[in-house]
């Protein structure tokens with residue numbers, strides 16, 4: 001189950017560097033090199049699977065573009081916030 005993200009949750013994402021739109025949040029993660037980027041994606045994928053909540057993302061060399069949205073609800077949910085916080089912690 002997930003619930004629509006309120007303004008408080010949207011502010012948390014925004015303050016953490018995510019660009020928050022009506023129905024999604026976006027962030028560009030830049031790493032030292034490809035191995036760091038792909039290693040982070042591997043860790044983030046495991047966390048996503050645990051949450052049963054999956055990112056839209058793409059990788060070019062050391063950059064990973066991430067968009068989070070909840071397809072089931074057609075907008076941002078608490079699961080997007082949870083995954084964003086996991087991703088940020090793993091990148092720190």
Ligand SMILES: C[C@H](O)[C@H](O)[C@H]1CNC2=NC(N)=NC(=O)C2=N1
Nearest residue numbers: 052053054055069070071072073
């Ligand atoms: C059946 C399964 O729970 C759903 O398809 C899950 C899987 N991962 C998901 N990931 C995302 N980002 N949004 C969803 O709505 C979603 N739904």
